[in-house]
Each structure stands twice: as C-alpha cells, then as structure tokens.
Amino acid sequence: MSDDRIGVRKTYKLAIGGAFPRSESGRTYVVRAADGGFLANAARASRKDVRDAVVAARKAQVGWAAATAYNRGQVVYRIAEMLEDRRAQFVEAVEAGEGVDARAAGALVDAAVDRLVWYAGWADKVAQVAGSSNPVAGPYFNFSLPEPTGVVGIAAPQESSLLGLVSVVAPAIVTGNATVVVASELRPLPGVTLAEVLATSDLPGGVVNLLTGSLVEVGPVLAAHRDVDALDLCGVPAELVTELEQLAAGSVKRVLRPPAAALDWRERPTPHRMLAFVETKTVWHPVGV
Amino acid sequence: MNWEYAPAPESRAIVDLQPSYGLFIDGEFVDPGDGSAFKTVNPATEEVLAEVAAAGPADVDRAVEAARRAQHETWGPMSGAERAKYLFRVARILQERSRELAVLESLDNGKPIRESRDIDVPLSAAYFFYYAGWADKLEYAGFGPSPQPIGVAGQIIPWNFPLLMAAWKLAPALAAGNTSVLKPAETTPLTALVLAEIFQEAGLPPGVVNVVTGAGATGAALVAHPGVAKIAFTGSTDVGKGIQRELAGTGKRLTLELGGKGANIVFEDAPLDQAIEGIVNGIYFNQGHVCCAGSRLLVQESIAELVVEKLKARLQTLRLGDPLDKNTDIGAINSPVQLEKITELAAAGVAEGAERWTSPCALPEHGFWFPPTIFTDVSPSHRIAREEIFGPVLSVLTFRTPEEAVMKANNTPYGLSAGIWTEKGSRILWMAQQLRAGVVWANTFNRFDPTSPFGGYRESGFGREGGRHGLEAYLDV
Structure with a gap:
C-alpha cells in the first residue's frame, strides 16, 4: 500500500441510548488539537438532544439498577478490558487532545483502565460499607442500604479528557445510576471514542449517554430537567455554577459541586463520588412469633 | 356502646410559664437587639401562653458570631470524650425534666399528652444519648480517619x-464538633427555650447552642448569614427549594x-386488625402533622370495602379534645393557618x-380542630392524592396487582416514607426494593429510633438524620 493513501476520517457523533446519532440540530463545531491543528468536527448537542438523552437514561436505569451487583461489577470490569485492548488508539487521542507526549498520554490511559478496575470491585462492596443493620430500641429488624439515586447529569472535567471522564462516570454507574454526560467542550474526542467502547462492552445502552457541545447551552437544560435526579458539576466553569445550582433546586436535585482546587486525577480516589449518588433506604419489620 | 370517659387531665402546674422569653445567645437569655416580639398560643384554647422575642438580622448576627467563637475556641478544640459527657448530661436532664417538657409541648403544639409523653x-x-456516644468515636464512623466538623450550623x-x-x-x-444557631418554628418556640435552660444546667459552654426565635424572616437571615457553614432545614418542600436556590454558589452545605x-399499601393477605391500627397510626398520629405520614392508603381492591368499613368503625373510637387529657387520641391543629390549609384541601377533595x-x-368550642x-x-389526579395535606385526612385509592401498587405509590415527586402490609415475606422484600422512599415500614408504621437513618428520596429532600448516616450531614466529607 502506498504511503500517500487518503485516510478515512471518523465522524464523531453523540451517544444516546446505545446509538450514535448526529445532533438533531444538525450542528457541529470544530475540535482542535492542543497545537491548534484541526482534529475533527464534533456534534454540537441541542436541548432536544439533552431531553432525548434523559429519556434514554431513565429507560435504562431501572434495568441497570436491577442487575446484580456482581453483574454490574463484571460489566464495569469489561469496560476496563476493552479500554486496555484499544490502548494505542486512546493514547493517540489523548496525546493530540491534551498536548502531552506519548509517554504521559500512555500513563493517563493506564490510569483510566486502573480506575475502572478499582470501581468495578466496589460494585458488590458498597452496600456493605455504606449500609447497616440498626439496633433500634424495640422488637424490629431494621436495616439501611444504599440505592442508586437514578439519573445523574454529569459535566465531565474540561482538562482531563479521558481519565477525568472515566473518574466521574465510573463511580456514578457502578452503583446502578444511569448518566447523561457532557464531555469536555474543547477535548471531547476521547470521550466519544470511549462511548464506542462502552457500546461494545456489555453496558446496557442508555446507561451512559454522551453529549458533546457547549456546556453553557446544554448545562442549564440538564440542570432544570425534572427527570434528572442529581448533578455532578465537576467540569462546570465557576461562572456557571450558581445558575446550575439554582436550576437544580427546582426539583431538589442532589448536587456534587466542582472541586475547590484543580484535581490531579491520577491520585487514588475515595468512595466519595459513589456515595454522592446513592440514597439510603431504611426498612423496618417487626420481630415476633 | 358508651365510650364516655371521665376526664383525666395531666396537671399543667409542673410548667413554670414566664410571661415573656428572650433569645438564647452566647449562653444567656437576652432581649432582642432589633427588638420585636410575638405571641405563642395554645392551639387547643387560643389562650396566649407567652410572648417570645423575634430575632432580627442583628440578633442572628450576634448568635452566629457567638457560635463561631465557641466553635473555634471551646467546642471544636475540645476532645470528643468531653463533648460526649456534655451530651450525656443533656440526655439525662431531658429525662429528668421529661414531664415538664411533655406538658409544655402539648400546651404549645396541641398534640396529645400521650404522644408528647411517650414519644416526643x-x-x-x-x-x-445515642449521638453523645459517637462524639469520641467519629474516626470509626466510616467518613475517613480524621473527620472534621463543618463549623456553624x-x-x-x-x-x-x-x-x-x-x-x-x-x-x-454537636457530637461532630459543630456549634449551632437553632431557629424553632414561630408557633412552637417554648420547648426549645426550655432546652436552652437545660444546656445552661448542663454547663454547656456559652455559644455552642444559640436559639433565635422568630418567623420566616429570622430563618431567612440565618440562611443568608455568611458565617454559617451549613444549613439543615426541616419543613415544606417549597421553602426547602427556596433555601437550596438561595445557597446556590455559596459553597454552604445543605x-x-x-x-x-x-x-x-395494604394487600389482601395482610393481618387486617394490625393493618387498621397501622393505617390509623400512619395518618392520625400527631393530627397528621407528620412529613412521613401514610396519607395515601393503597388498598387491594378485593378488601377495599372491608378495610374502609373497619377504619370508620375504629376512627369513631378515637377521642378528640383536650391535649392534656391522657385519654385523648387526636389533639388540636397547630395553627389557624394550618387549619385553613387542611380545610381548603378537603373542600377540593369534595369538589x-x-x-x-x-x-x-x-x-371543642375554642381552639383549632379538624375531625378525622x-x-x-380518590383518583391519582386529585389534589388530595398529590398534595401534602399535613392534617388528619386520609385518601384511599385501590389497586389490583403488586405492580400497580408500586406504580401508584411511586407516582409522586415526593419519596419520604411508605408502608407495606402483607404476610408474605418475599413480597415485602420485593416491594421494599421497588418503592422509591427513604423509609419503608413493613407491617408497622411511623417508627422512629436514633439508630435508624431517616430522610427522603427525590423532592422529599436529601441527607439523613439518625444513625451512623446522620453524622455525615455534620462532617466535612
């Protein structure tokens, strides 16, 4: 094959309900590499795309939460396997998008794989750590257990296009939530490719829906949507946080605020992000003969 | 049958009501700085019980400042073991003064003495007592090796x-090392002020707890105060949404x-007599002024008529009247405002x-009353099936299958409590999984315990009170 073969470029689309549609608005925006060169046209999601993604997430959430914790753990582990399998592709994407060298990009992709493995292991342990049997003063059996909050809207980190994204999505889904994720605006491409990995890794369609485009445009739609139960504002710029928090109050959404200082996503996480998107349910039953 | 009882009133002599009460700031009872006052009324008689100070913004500011100083200088640095001892003392004095507190609560709130004495x-x-024991064990609560307080709550x-x-x-x-500015409700400030006396008796350092009485404006000043690091609110969903909106962008915890x-939810195989008691307790306890009340009865179609008939028979034996009478089951509605709201919603039900x-x-001739x-x-679209009435009004709906029961139960923006009545264990556990509610009572209802986490899903709020989980709301995690 000759060296001057014309390459076949990839079209980057949204991921909604296990399918890869273009934005219903027909709009795209130019994604540039860290060095300013043209990388691709990404879909620019509209408010209608947000609503479609929420519908898909709601539809998927019940079944995903009903899967056994063991099964969810295996599915998240399978994502790690698939990501590892396509390591070279992601290293290239992170290298181009984030402007780091191949070695650093490789370390970031490895960390993303390891992060998925870490969270996969939590699936069938979080209820033991966050749940309890409560010794009430009376003849009752009483226990508390964590349940997924439901549909979580996530603004992925802006800088860390793959590791950051994985680090906010994995803790939300491993407990049984479904998500609508807005990828990094300037660095969306590793996220779109990750969505293609998810589609081939046993994760039910609709558990992770990925939108690309302008957070200023789609963020308020997601924050105000009454069928979204919680928000992770991780990647939301400071000037937009107050507005989104105000909109979230309309349906008493749980809100995880952006970190006070920039995070180093390579650091080992805590269970905090998982526990932000679970509800504690307490059940009482009398004890007697 | 004759259900007449001789009156058995609890004596109110044990309560030493003062004509007026100040604010409790920095360990002392003080007059308000921007000085207004309001009256608190016995809802069963409309008699004025006392005049209570209404804290203005300057008073709230003084209280927050006292709390901040106490948090930095005494309560925060104090060892957990010492904080624990203070809280154990408070628990003991509460037990010692329990009769007085029960009578005062019934006078100010209108609830039956049987409930204030045996429950509240x-x-x-x-x-x-429960949280006192946590104060020196916080590192074992599962929120990291060195959990820290948030500040002023x-x-x-x-x-x-x-x-x-x-x-x-x-x-x-307090167990977690925070200090507090507490804002009691406008219509029921008195027991919080006796609690403040108890803190004095216990020798609690000044400023650790401050009580600012007043109406909504006092609460709003507290929410807006920059020295407050955390707001904990129990009340209506509308006001809660307003507070969440107000705190947006401030970084304050909520x-x-x-x-x-x-x-x-009552299935046809339920232990019926127990279920009837549970339904009555679920909605008529505390005049239905209960956020987790079982206000929608979902009863399986095959037994609906029987259940309603038994309920009516049981309700006719409930005794409504003097809250201080030890035989009283249903006390007074807390305020004319609440009575009007219940009356309006009941009228909407008929309409x-x-x-x-x-x-x-x-x-009774005087006071505020609403009969069971x-x-x-009732159809699911009726206002009485959708809106919180917060009174002794039960809406009965029917279902045929467990799936339909779950669908109807979850068809609400709220998600605080649910009840299940059936003798079938596997169905209880399946229903408990499906119901979107923070507390599920199976073959019981309205049970509370300090070890048991309590709180809502969805628009019933977030955060838990009670148990190990309840500590999270007051730790910097």
Missing part, C-alpha cells in the same frame, strides 16, 4: 415535633427534610368528586 420527649433524650426546625426536631438537629451536630405523600367521610365527633376524615373514590 423520650425520643429526644434518646437522640442525645444554622438549623431551622418545624412545629410538628418541636423538641424532637431540635434533638434530631442538635445532637449529631441537608433538607421536606414534605411527603407516603403510600401505605373534585371524591367521597368524604368525617368521624362524627364533637369539636377519609376520602374514598
């Missing part, structure tokens, strides 16, 4: 369980315990086509 006051002591509580809500808020906050429209039945009991009421032929 002993549980209040139990919450302090602004705590706004409702009028339905005045003392108990104060205990729910204060005990975990936990909300809001309204509910709990479904109490929308539901069938109203009201227990034929005589209402049941609506049948």
